[in-house]
Amino acid sequence: xxxxxxxxxxxxxxxxxxxxxxxxxxxxxxxxAVLDKAAEVTExxxxxxxxxxxxxTTPVITPEMAxxxxxxxxxxxxxxxxxxxxxxxxxxxxxxxxxxxxxxAGASAAASLAEMGFNVLNFCIQxxxxxxxxxxxxxxxxxxxxxxxxGDSVYRLYYDTIKGGDYRAREANVYRLAxxxxxxxxxxVAQGVPFAxxxxxxxxNRSFGGAQVSRTFYAKGQTGQQLLLGAYSxxxxxxxxxxxxxxxxxxxxxxxxxxxENGEQRAxxxxxxxxxxxxxxxxxxxxxxxxxxxxxxxxxxxxxxMASNGSAAMQMYRHGALFANPCYAQIHPTCIPxxxxxxxxxxxxxxxxxxDGRIWVPKKLEDAKRLQAGEIKGRDIPEEDRDYYLxxxxxxxxNLVPRDVASRxxxxxxxxxxxxxxxxxxxxxxxSEAIQRLGKDVVAQKYGNLFQMYExxxxxxxxxNPMMIFPAIHYTMGGIxxxxxxxxSVKGLFCIGEANFSDHxxxxxxxxxxxxxxxxxxxxLPYTIQNYLSDQIGVPRMSTDxxxxxxxxxxxxxxxxxxxxxxGKRSVDSIHKELGLIMWDFVGMGxxxxxxxxxxxxxxxxxxxFWTNVYIPGEAxxxxxxxxxxxxxxxxxxxxxxxxxDALHREESCGGHFREEYQTPEGEALRxxxxxxxxxxxxxxxxxxxxxxxxxPLDYEFTERKTRNYKN
Amino acid sequence: xxxYIDIKVRVWRQAGPKAQGHFETYELKHVFQGAxxxxxxxILNEQLVAEHKDPVTYDHDCREGxxxxxxxxxxxxxxxxxxxxxxxxxxxxxxxxxxxxTVEPWRSxxxxxxxxxxxxxxxxxxxxxAGGFVSVNTGGVPDANAIPIPKPVADEAMDAxxxxxxxxxxxxxxxxxxxxxxxxKVSQLALLPQGKIEAAARAKAMVAKMDELGFGNCTNxxxxxxxxxxxxxxxxxxxLNREFLCAKFQD
Numbered sequence: 001x002x003x004x005x006x007x008x009x010x011x012x013x014x015x016x017x018x019x020x021x022x023x024x025x026x027x028x029x030x031x032x033a034v035l036d037k038a039a040e041v042t043e044x045x046x047x048x049x050x051x052x053x054x055x056x057t058t059p060v061i062t063p064e065m066a067x068x069x070x071x072x073x074x075x076x077x078x079x080x081x082x083x084x085x086x087x088x089x090x091x092x093x094x095x096x097x098x099x100x101x102x103x104x105a106g107a108s109a110a111a112s113l114a115e116m117g118f119n120v121l122n123f124c125i126q127x128x129x130x131x132x133x134x135x136x137x138x139x140x141x142x143x144x145x146x147x148x149x150x151g152d153s154v155y156r157l158y159y160d161t162i163k164g165g166d167y168r169a170r171e172a173n174v175y176r177l178a179x180x181x182x183x184x185x186x187x188x189v190a191q192g193v194p195f196a197x198x199x200x201x202x203x204x205n206r207s208f209g210g211a212q213v214s215r216t217f218y219a220k221g222q223t224g225q226q227l228l229l230g231a232y233s234x235x236x237x238x239x240x241x242x243x244x245x246x247x248x249x250x251x252x253x254x255x256x257x258x259x260x261e262n263g264e265q266r267a268x269x270x271x272x273x274x275x276x277x278x279x280x281x282x283x284x285x286x287x288x289x290x291x292x293x294x295x296x297x298x299x300x301x302x303x304x305x306m307a308s309n310g311s312a313a314m315q316m317y318r319h320g321a322l323f324a325n326p327c328y329a330q331i332h333p334t335c336i337p338x339x340x341x342x343x344x345x346x347x348x349x350x351x352x353x354x355x356d357g358r359i360w361v362p363k364k365l366e367d368a369k370r371l372q373a374g375e376i377k378g379r380d381i382p383e384e385d386r387d388y389y390l391x392x393x394x395x396x397x398x399n400l401v402p403r404d405v406a407s408r409x410x411x412x413x414x415x416x417x418x419x420x421x422x423x424x425x426x427x428x429x430x431x432s433e434a435i436q437r438l439g440k441d442v443v444a445q446k447y448g449n450l451f452q453m454y455e456x457x458x459x460x461x462x463x464x465n466p467m468m469i470f471p472a473i474h475y476t477m478g479g480i481x482x483x484x485x486x487x488x489s490v491k492g493l494f495c496i497g498e499a500n501f502s503d504h505x506x507x508x509x510x511x512x513x514x515x516x517x518x519x520x521x522x523x524x525l526p527y528t529i530q531n532y533l534s535d536q537i538g539v540p541r542m543s544t545d546x547x548x549x550x551x552x553x554x555x556x557x558x559x560x561x562x563x564x565x566x567x568g569k570r571s572v573d574s575i576h577k578e579l580g581l582i583m584w585d586f587v588g589m590g591x592x593x594x595x596x597x598x599x600x601x602x603x604x605x606x607x608x609x610f611w612t613n614v615y616i617p618g619e620a621x622x623x624x625x626x627x628x629x630x631x632x633x634x635x636x637x638x639x640x641x642x643x644x645x646d647a648l649h650r651e652e653s654c655g656g657h658f659r660e661e662y663q664t665p666e667g668e669a670l671r672x673x674x675x676x677x678x679x680x681x682x683x684x685x686x687x688x689x690x691x692x693x694x695x696x697p698l699d700y701e702f703t704e705r706k707t708r709n710y711k712n
Numbered sequence: 713x714x715x716y717i718d719i720k721v722r723v724w725r726q727a728g729p730k731a732q733g734h735f736e737t738y739e740l741k742h743v744f745q746g747a748x749x750x751x752x753x754x755i756l757n758e759q760l761v762a763e764h765k766d767p768v769t770y771d772h773d774c775r776e777g778x779x780x781x782x783x784x785x786x787x788x789x790x791x792x793x794x795x796x797x798x799x800x801x802x803x804x805x806x807x808x809x810x811x812x813x814t815v816e817p818w819r820s821x822x823x824x825x826x827x828x829x830x831x832x833x834x835x836x837x838x839x840x841x842a843g844g845f846v847s848v849n850t851g852g853v854p855d856a857n858a859i860p861i862p863k864p865v866a867d868e869a870m871d872a873x874x875x876x877x878x879x880x881x882x883x884x885x886x887x888x889x890x891x892x893x894x895x896x897k898v899s900q901l902a903l904l905p906q907g908k909i910e911a912a913a914r915a916k917a918m919v920a921k922m923d924e925l926g927f928g929n930c931t932n933x934x935x936x937x938x939x940x941x942x943x944x945x946x947x948x949x950x951x952l953n954r955e956f957l958c959a960k961f962q963d
Contacts (some may be wrong), residue, residue, distance in 0.1 A: 027897055102764075108850070111850070112849075112850040115849040115850060126773060126779070127832070127833055127834070128728025128833065128834070128836070128837050128877065129837070130837075130840075130877055131773055131774075131779045131780060131781050133779070134775060135774065135778050135779050136774045136776055136778050136779065145856070145857075147857060175829045185849070185856045186853045186854065186855055186856045187848075187850060187851070188856075189853075189856040189859075189906065190846065190848045190853035190854070190906055191845070191846050191848060192845075192869075192900065192904050192906045192907045193870040193899045194866050194867075194870040194873050194900065194904065195856075195866070196866070196870075197860075197861055197863045197866040197867075198863065199861075200860065201861050201862050201863065201866075202857050202860055203856055204856055219870055219873075220870055220874075222778065222874060224778075225778055225874075225876070226870075226873060229873065232840070233840065233844055233845035234844070234850070235846075236837065236840040236841045236844055236845055237841070237845040237847065239837075239841050240841035240842060246837075248834065248837075256904065276826060305773040305774040305775070305779060306772060306773055307773050316936070335963065339746055340744055340746060340747065342744060342747050342751050342754070342755055343747075343751065344748070344750065344751050344754055344775060345775045345776075346768070347775075347776050356784060360892070383752070452796070453776065453777065453801070456794075456797055456801050456803065457748075457803070459714065459746075459800070459803070461804060522850045522851075523850070524852065525852075555930060571758055571761045571762070574758070599931065608874070615764075617761055617764060617765070617766060617767065618766060623826070623827050623830075625767065625769060626761065626767065628912050643864060651920060659832060665727075
């Protein structure tokens with residue numbers, strides 16, 4: 001019995017030990033898990049703390065700093081004008097203003113400032129101010145005239161613009177833009193701009209993307225040309241009067257800042273290169289206005305003109321002007337597809353074509369394959385086998401959805417294999433239904449010059465076979481940060497037109513670029529610059545022999561010498577094309593964190609290649625196109641990197657910026673209003689140093705933010 | 713169908729305004745006919761840069777036929793053998809395999825050569841500065857619909873206004889006359905009520921400036937309109953003459 005008891009006790013002890021070990025083991029597991037969890041939480045807390053620290057230490061631009069006037073939205077501009085400071089006529093004569101650029105913004109500003117009595121020095125890189133790239137805008141210009149009695153108003157134009165920009169623009173600026181839009185049309189008509197008219201003699205309108213009213217004024221397919229020639233004629237009048245001194249074939253290569261008596265830096269002039277003689281020259285002014293256009297040519301292939309560049313913007317940036325939202329680039333849905341490596345640019349087909357043209361791809365993959373192989377043409381595919389994908393996805397707006405939406409939808413179809421040309425990167429824009437409905441004559445009258453342009457390039461008749469189109473880089477919404485007065489973060493340095501960031505948010509609506517350029521130049525800057533100049537009337541004209549001018553000129557000369565001395569093996573264009581491909585592949589229509597990081601590495605490699613292996617023939621002190629291109633490319637490389645850095649930091653999709661990680665199940669852009677409702681401004685911290693992020697929060701005071709809906 | 717061609721390009725080379733110019737012939741192999749004429753010049757320039765030679769200097773910008781910057785005389789025609797287009801819209805499918813293509817700058821007294829194919833066209837700007845505008849300042853203008861304009865008149869003004877100021881008309885003219893350019897602007901503004909008020913003064917001022925700058929007289933040959941990339945009509949010259957004569961009678 002005792003033995004049995006011992007046995008039992010022993011067994012019990014063994015069992016107890018086992019249980020105890022198991023329990024201890026389990027306890028250990030739990031403890032480990034707790035520790036793991038604790039570590040994880042600690043990490044999270046740390047990350048959150050870091051984030052919070054970053055958040056707390058990220059400088060913020062307040063509405064006061066941006067000089068947004070107080071008061072209700074519709075009274076802000078009126079209040080501003082009522083209380084701003086002015087310069088009297090006698091003092092205007094004593095003040096010089098440099099205007100760089102002669103596009104819609106530059107020419108209208110130069111002309112208006114000269115009419116008011118200021119002395120203007122105006123610069124352009126082309127042989128005549130009439131050549132600026134605004135001239136190529138085809139479709140039209142928006143204004144809230146409501147001549148069509150279709151329910152338009154200043155508020156509605158404001159609302160469409162702010163919504164079209166995916167709620168990433170300043171409310172006050174956009175409202176002002178809509179407000180002055182009507183003055184622009186009046187001004188242009190008074191100048192003799194031959195807008196299209198109805199038979200009754202009144203002005204005609206058409207519709208553009210992102211709007212449900214017809215508010216677009218147009219002059220055939222040459223609206224940009226006619227508006228620019230209007231501004232150019234006003235400018236010519238002032239040149240004739242001697243109030244504007246015009247410098248053609250001059251390129252600005254730097255801004256000159258001089259400290260005032262309080263030690264504050266102010267823009268006081270520029271360094272420019274005479275492109276014919278190669279001579280570097282100095283120019284003084286009391287204020288500098290830059291309207292140098294966008295930086296779309298970073299991509300090499302774009303709809304921009306060959307000489308369009310972002311160098312002026314980079315010069316401002318390097319002097320402390322903030323670069324805002326560089327990643328917001330517009331990809332225009334209706335361009336003629338790329339057709340070869342030799343290609344120098346992409347040609348835009350006006351958005352107005354989407355009034356009557358219907359966009360489609362085949363429903364069946366086998367039809368797409370046969371189109372790609374060149375076995376059939378678009379007209380061979382029967383109606384029931386066509387997928388009008390914009391009408392299908394967005395019934396309310398159909399073919400007239402905003403540009404970013406239309407571009408992404410085209411990419412989506414082509415990515416799935418439905419592309420219609422040999423590269424698989426094209427969709428159809430079809431007029432057969434419009435020709436049936438309106439007759440060929442009416443279609444020819446409306447779009448004849450565009451059809452001719454298409455036929456000359458592609459060698460195919462768009463009346464008989466649908467046009468082929470594909471998205472291409474067209475416009476940059478991002479640009480130099482400006483306050484409500486269009487002044488940059490550098491005193492006395494103003495930025496207007498496409499070069500600034502101000503009014504379009506993350507996506508620009510069609511026919512709004514012309515509106516903004518002329519609004520800035522005719523009706524905004526000529527007012528706001530006086531608020532700055534009013535306390536400059538005592539500042540005498542300064543000599544360009546001052547050390548600041550000499551130093552700026554020397555820096556420019558050193559940079560040119562450095563470029564000329566490389567004497568490597570590669571042409572400027574070959575490097576630029578390589579940059580363009582990287583931009584399109586990694587910083588293009590669909591961006592990812594991984595791709596952007598890869599892109600930045602590749603851009604850094606390109607920079608190295610450029611600065612060690614570019615070859616520039618000829619002399620620096622003579623006419624030298626290759627040197628001009630090299631100077632621009634040096635800046636494009638920096639802009640490309642800045643675009644990628646900004647796109648990487650903006651972890652959301654909005655407007656023209658589409659991060660593939662942030663989309664709805666239907667593939668629409670997914671904004672993160674709680675985290676990214678701000679203007680991302682970048683401050684230059686030095687060569688090869690990471691720029692610093694500064695935020696201008698966008699608090700929507702007057703408009704409710706919604707998910708953009710073009711479906712119903 | 714577009715294919716590949718081998719060509720010779722005979723290009724005018726001139727180092728500077730006062731230098732002696734000459735033709736230089738370059739061979740280009742395997743040029744795709746879908747390339748534009750200026751893209752062909754780009755290919756030539758890439759080739760020249762690779763050989764460490766001076767690339768051909770020429771004016772170009774928008775490459776979609778609207779800025780008026782490109783200005784080449786191709787095989788004896790301003791903007792080349794095709795009609796109603798600029799040089800940048802000319803494509804290599806207009807040329808045959810083995811062809812020698814001659815490229816020259818605008819040749820006109822008022823457009824001196826700067827280098828190679830680049831000329832100085834500031835004379836056109838100066839004519840515009842003399843009167844190519846309506847004298848209104850920014851602001852304070854009437855509502856855009858205050859003055860109705862008959863559609864046919866507006867359309868005619870638009871056709872005249874489509875001039876891109878490229879200079880092909882003066883370059884094509886045996887007299888080197890700028891009449892079509894001047895007529896286009898005078899017509900556009902004389903047709904519209906906004907410009908009518910100053911029509912007489914404008915016609916006189918612009919014609920006087922044109923004469924002063926060394927452009928020749930018009931002898932109604934019509935080469936200008938035939939070569940105009942925007943098909944600006946000769947009827948505008950008739951209107952200019954009428955405006956000018958009326959203005960003179962008023963004096």
